[in-house]
Amino acid sequence: VAERLVVIGGDAGGMGAASQARRLRADLDIVALERGGRTSWSACGIPYLVGGEVDHLDDLVVRSPEVFRERLDIDVRLHQEATALDLDRREVEVRDHGVGRTLRLGFDQLVLGTGARPRRPDLPGAERDCVFGVQTLDDAEALLAHARDSGHSQVVVVGGGYIGLEMAEAFTHRGAHVVVIERQPEVMGTLDPDMGALVSDAMRRNGIDVRCGTATLGFDEGVVRTEAGDVPADLVVLGLGVVPNSELAGDAGIALGAGGAVAVDDRQKTSVEGVWAAGDCCESAHLVSGVKVHVPLGTVANKQARVAGTNIAGGNARFPGVVGTAAVKLCATEVARTGLSEREAERAGIDHAAARIDGTTRAGYLPEAPSLTVKVVAERKSGRLLGAQIVGGSGSAKRIDVVATALHAGMTAGQVSWLDLAYAPPFSPTWDPVLIAARKAAEQAAQAGPGR
Amino acid sequence: VAERLVVIGGDAGGMGAASQARRLRADLDIVALERGGRTSWSACGIPYLVGGEVDHLDDLVVRSPEVFRERLDIDVRLHQEATALDLDRREVEVRDHGVGRTLRLGFDQLVLGTGARPRRPDLPGAERDCVFGVQTLDDAEALLAHARDSGHSQVVVVGGGYIGLEMAEAFTHRGAHVVVIERQPEVMGTLDPDMGALVSDAMRRNGIDVRCGTATLGFDEGVVRTEAGDVPADLVVLGLGVVPNSELAGDAGIALGAGGAVAVDDRQKTSVEGVWAAGDCCESAHLVSGVKVHVPLGTVANKQARVAGTNIAGGNARFPGVVGTAAVKLCATEVARTGLSEREAERAGIDHAAARIDGTTRAGYLPEAPSLTVKVVAERKSGRLLGAQIVGGSGSAKRIDVVATALHAGMTAGQVSWLDLAYAPPFSPTWDPVLIAARKAAEQAAQAGPGR
Numbered sequence: 001v002a003e004r005l006v007v008i009g010g011d012a013g014g015m016g017a018a019s020q021a022r023r024l025r026a027d028l029d030i031v032a033l034e035r036g037g038r039t040s041w042s043a044c045g046i047p048y049l050v051g052g053e054v055d056h057l058d059d060l061v062v063r064s065p066e067v068f069r070e071r072l073d074i075d076v077r078l079h080q081e082a083t084a085l086d087l088d089r090r091e092v093e094v095r096d097h098g099v100g101r102t103l104r105l106g107f108d109q110l111v112l113g114t115g116a117r118p119r120r121p122d123l124p125g126a127e128r129d130c131v132f133g134v135q136t137l138d139d140a141e142a143l144l145a146h147a148r149d150s151g152h153s154q155v156v157v158v159g160g161g162y163i164g165l166e167m168a169e170a171f172t173h174r175g176a177h178v179v180v181i182e183r184q185p186e187v188m189g190t191l192d193p194d195m196g197a198l199v200s201d202a203m204r205r206n207g208i209d210v211r212c213g214t215a216t217l218g219f220d221e222g223v224v225r226t227e228a229g230d231v232p233a234d235l236v237v238l239g240l241g242v243v244p245n246s247e248l249a250g251d252a253g254i255a256l257g258a259g260g261a262v263a264v265d266d267r268q269k270t271s272v273e274g275v276w277a278a279g280d281c282c283e284s285a286h287l288v289s290g291v292k293v294h295v296p297l298g299t300v301a302n303k304q305a306r307v308a309g310t311n312i313a314g315g316n317a318r319f320p321g322v323v324g325t326a327a328v329k330l331c332a333t334e335v336a337r338t339g340l341s342e343r344e345a346e347r348a349g350i351d352h353a354a355a356r357i358d359g360t361t362r363a364g365y366l367p368e369a370p371s372l373t374v375k376v377v378a379e380r381k382s383g384r385l386l387g388a389q390i391v392g393g394s395g396s397a398k399r400i401d402v403v404a405t406a407l408h409a410g411m412t413a414g415q416v417s418w419l420d421l422a423y424a425p426p427f428s429p430t431w432d433p434v435l436i437a438a439r440k441a442a443e444q445a446a447q448a449g450p451g452r
Numbered sequence: 453v454a455e456r457l458v459v460i461g462g463d464a465g466g467m468g469a470a471s472q473a474r475r476l477r478a479d480l481d482i483v484a485l486e487r488g489g490r491t492s493w494s495a496c497g498i499p500y501l502v503g504g505e506v507d508h509l510d511d512l513v514v515r516s517p518e519v520f521r522e523r524l525d526i527d528v529r530l531h532q533e534a535t536a537l538d539l540d541r542r543e544v545e546v547r548d549h550g551v552g553r554t555l556r557l558g559f560d561q562l563v564l565g566t567g568a569r570p571r572r573p574d575l576p577g578a579e580r581d582c583v584f585g586v587q588t589l590d591d592a593e594a595l596l597a598h599a600r601d602s603g604h605s606q607v608v609v610v611g612g613g614y615i616g617l618e619m620a621e622a623f624t625h626r627g628a629h630v631v632v633i634e635r636q637p638e639v640m641g642t643l644d645p646d647m648g649a650l651v652s653d654a655m656r657r658n659g660i661d662v663r664c665g666t667a668t669l670g671f672d673e674g675v676v677r678t679e680a681g682d683v684p685a686d687l688v689v690l691g692l693g694v695v696p697n698s699e700l701a702g703d704a705g706i707a708l709g710a711g712g713a714v715a716v717d718d719r720q721k722t723s724v725e726g727v728w729a730a731g732d733c734c735e736s737a738h739l740v741s742g743v744k745v746h747v748p749l750g751t752v753a754n755k756q757a758r759v760a761g762t763n764i765a766g767g768n769a770r771f772p773g774v775v776g777t778a779a780v781k782l783c784a785t786e787v788a789r790t791g792l793s794e795r796e797a798e799r800a801g802i803d804h805a806a807a808r809i810d811g812t813t814r815a816g817y818l819p820e821a822p823s824l825t826v827k828v829v830a831e832r833k834s835g836r837l838l839g840a841q842i843v844g845g846s847g848s849a850k851r852i853d854v855v856a857t858a859l860h861a862g863m864t865a866g867q868v869s870w871l872d873l874a875y876a877p878p879f880s881p882t883w884d885p886v887l888i889a890a891r892k893a894a895e896q897a898a899q900a901g902p903g904r
Contacts, residue, residue, distance in 0.1 A: 298882045327874035409861030422779035
């Protein structure tokens with residue numbers, strides 16, 4: 001009998017691991033369980049579907065079940081939900097929603113790729129039909145159906161994070177009046193407030209009604225209740241982040257870690273031999289802070305899946321970890337961050353300095369050179385680079401990659417300031433704004449600061 | 453009497469050093485000699501002036517003589533050319549073209565910022581009035597005057613490097629028929645031919661008549677003579693690179709180095725105590741090949757100038773060196789390179805492998821996601837990253853900065869493949885194409901290759 005790999009979850013984490021294992025080992029018997037009706041979709045693409053830039057839901061399917069079955073010989077089973085793990089017997093209890101039956105499936109190795117789900121606030125009415133989280137294509141389908149039926153002239157987004165921003169833009173594209181309710185003083189809580197304020201401003205310039213510092217109290221027929229009064233709403237989108245689907249693992253006694261996600265080592269192994277995890281359901285190591293974090297992003301999921309799949313096939317791959325890079329586009333404004341913000345450095349107990357500069361993404365003498373603001377954070381005395389945040393026009397966001405790469409390499413802000421980056425007038429001023437911000441952060445870090 | 457710093461050359465190298473020295477030392481007597489009539493101009497902006505994106509010549513002046521005089525107390529002397537150095541007496545012989553007089557100016561410290569000049573081929577007619585190099589704003593002024601007078605319906609660019617490409621595009625914008633004559637098999641000789649071919653193709657798609665593998669034989673009235681016959685030309689632009697203006701230094705006995713440029717250490721000091729050099733007239737250390745090179749780029753000039761100015765003021769700055777990063781935009785096509793090409797690795801005697809991949813700069817499901825090609829070169833066995841080349845649509849060129857940063861850090865291609873880069877559908881596929889190319893290069897490098 002062939003060794004059997006069972007994969008739970010049909011998106012990036014699970015199917016990425018299954019595919020990589022298959023590439024390296026033709027002899028494995030691979031079964032993939034997906035409780036929904038699709039595989040390998042791009043959840044990140046949903047706002048573009050809602051906004052009308054992507055025409056069809058199926059355009060967001062990267063690889064269909066048929067492709068996995070035919071090209072990779074992976075036994076994809078749709079509408080089958082893993083309901084329990086028996087680690088002693090090495091069996092998964094599976095509910096087959098298609099035929100309404102429960103069965104048990106043995107495994108030699110197991111991948112948890114159960115993903116995450118939108119965080120629902122513990123507020124009255126949070127389970128109402130008009131309140132949508134956006135994570136799966138089924139979510140997107142339901143949301144779009146409701147939007148068509150309700151007319152969606154009034155949309156309220158609760159939470160001003162990445163998804164909140166993208167969904168706010170998407171509904172603005174559809175002609176809706178969009179209100180974003182954010183409890184914090186500024187949107188984009190993963191930025192420092194001074195940078196988040198630039199994003200709030202950009203949203204307002206784009207006609208989005210942003211109400212920061214406002215707590216949501218509940219949801220009722222046609223209305224979102226907030227501290228600052230009721231806001232009319234045909235449709236509500238939750239942008240409060242996600243929680244890992246780790247109950248299956250936790251109930252079976254597999255160790256959980258950061259943010260309640262499945263704990264893994266750098267080979268993506270869980271606390272149980274032969275059981276692996278990848279993607280939004282599990283944690284990652286943060287290379288700057290040195291602690292485990294839960295970073296539910298597609299980029300991380302794909303990398304972890306590759307590592308897990310390689311190791312399942314007998315290889316020895318290690319996931320180096322994350323530096324906390326993320327980006328989002330809001331109309332013409334690009335937002336990106338990596339490493340630690342000032343706030344995060346403070347929480348981590350790292351004595352730090354920061355510098356913020358304004359610049360342009362092209363040579364200043366070119367017409368309509370987009371402006372941008374770059375903030376760099378560095379450790380005092382050592383000058384070690386800690387992170388950066390960028391908000392600006394076209395050509396801003398991917399500049400963060402220089403800082404992300406430098407964080408992986410453990411560079412100082414001073415070292416970053418001398419990097420030989422690409423220059424031509426349409427791409428950059430002669431001193432790239434990232435270099436200038438890094439230099440100023442290095443100068444700040446070298447000065448005697450407030451200390452701790 | 454105050455210590456006197458004399459700066460020769462009024463562009464980035466000289467004025468950058470003068471400005472930095474002034475910032476750090478208020479007491480210095482600083483005299484800057486410029487043989488032309490302007491200071492601190494952007495030579496890189498000339499194609500955009502010719503193409504009509506920049507309206508006025510003066511828009512390309514970053515800092516005027518008045519600003520240097522008034523804000524930085526630098527005694528800028530225009531139309532004064534340094535004709536000889538007397539290092540024993542610490543004097544510069546200066547020809548004042550304004551009043552037609554020669555004088556001698558003493559110095560305590562000296563900065564050579566003499567720049568570079570367009571390479572003129574040793575061919576019949578190369579000195580004709582219709583044959584233009586493009587380096588100074590005076591060059592640009594003369595070129596534009598000739599273009600207005602000649603009607604410039606037929607423009608020939610000799611040499612398909614950065615400047616050649618940009619000037620070809622500029623004249624295409626002006627409605628001219630443009631022919632590019634390139635002796636090598638493809639344009640962009642700093643790329644490998646497989647990548648250069650993509651650029652040649654892009655030029656042809658943009659209506660530029662590119663004739664590769666064709667030697668230019670000479671210039672005559674209204675015609676450029678080539679191996680493959682005569683090409684009509686109202687105006688000829690030289691795109692054959694530049695040669696450093698190092699004769700002044702060489703004649704005075706200052707050591708010359710790579711490409712005939714002034715030799716400097718990492719503090720920008722020449723072979724003579726108290727004499728410094730910065731910018732296109734001097735060499736740089738290449739961090740990947742470990743040898744000295746002549747890289748006449750504005751980014752390098754600005755950095756070297758800052759280092760020289762800091763050291764002149766008594767500081768201890770060091771220029772870490774270059775990794776050979778450069779970029780150019782040709783209509784909608786972006787081109788970038790860093791580190792060593794395969795050809796350069798071969799010449800350097802480094803056993804190497806390479807991988808080339810096609811991808812997109814945005815998520816593939818977004819409409820009109822621009823395509824790009826990324827090539828990564830790595831050292832065999834060690835997997836050390838050696839360089840990369842990118843040709844593609846919008847969002848391609850600045851991706852090279854990840855590789856440039858990784859080269860500074862001495863990373864392997866394998867390490868690059870796991871970098872936590874920024875992702876959102878408008879900015880990248882989940883696996884950034886740079887990561888995929890790096891992974892494939894690492895795989896190639898790990899295999900037993902042809903060896904050496």
